[in-house]
Amino acid sequence: MDINARIARRVHELRDARGYSLDALAERSGVSRSNISLIERGGSSPTAAVLDKLAAGLGVTLASLFEDSRAPAAGPSPLARVAEQPVWTDPASGYIRRNLSPPLRSPLQLVDVIFPPGQRVAYDGAPRDPEVHQQVWMIDGVMELTVGDAAWRLESGDCLAMRLDRPIVYRNPSRKPARYLVALATLPFSPSRRNG
Structure with missing residues (x-):
């Protein structure tokens, strides 16, 4: 299935499931x-920043927008073959993301990203219910991440942990592509966390 058609169907399904107009x-x-x-009709190729805003509004991770919700008759497989992993390219920056995780509903998701040289992507970082934590592990190259007010330079082998509740800017300052793994963990909603 075309990746934009998958995103279109997934956004519509999630919106319907939550009863949102x-x-x-x-x-x-x-x-x-x-x-x-336009996105739900498959008439647009949304940017990463737009998809992140939709994911926050729907209370899911960005990676969830690439899932295929059509479960096979035998149920989702615990194995994600490389040929079955959805690949998407951000039309604004050209960064390529591959969802590595199997289609099982899991609190953990893995994403492989190749980020072009000299490019930048900014996410608003709206608070999410449920709470989402992320770690970025650099495989190759260099990335500069700004998380809220803190700035970090990641080089091969470095790993940075953060909550997805503040603005995040990704930037590749080098002249070669950077590659990193994103691990996302979703914690169930807890009213006590909101009040604490």
């Missing part, structure tokens, strides 16, 4: 109603 999701995500409608 286009207007409600637009308000929650900060993405215009017309843009959401």
Whole structure:
């Protein structure tokens, strides 16, 4: 299946499952109603920043928007063959993300990213329910990450942990592609965390 068609169906399914109208999701995500409608019809190739806003508005990780919700008759497999892993290219920066995780519903998701030289992607980092934690492990190259007010330079082998609740900027300052692994863990919603 075409990756944009998969994203279109997934956004629509998640919106329906939560009972959100286009207007409600637009308000929650900060993405215009017309843009959401266009994405759901497969008429747009949304950027990473737009997809991240939709994911936050839907209460899921960005990686969840690439999942195939059509479960086979035997149930989802615990194995994700490389040929079955969805690959998506951000039309704005050209960064390539491959969802590595099997289609099982799991609190852990793995994503392989190849980030082009000189490119930058910024995410708003709206608080999410449920809470999402992320670690970025550099495989090759250099990346500069700004997480809220803190700035980090990651080189091969370095690993940075963060919560997805503040703005994050990814930038490759070098002249060669960078490759890194993103591990995302979703914690169940807990009202006590909100109040604490």
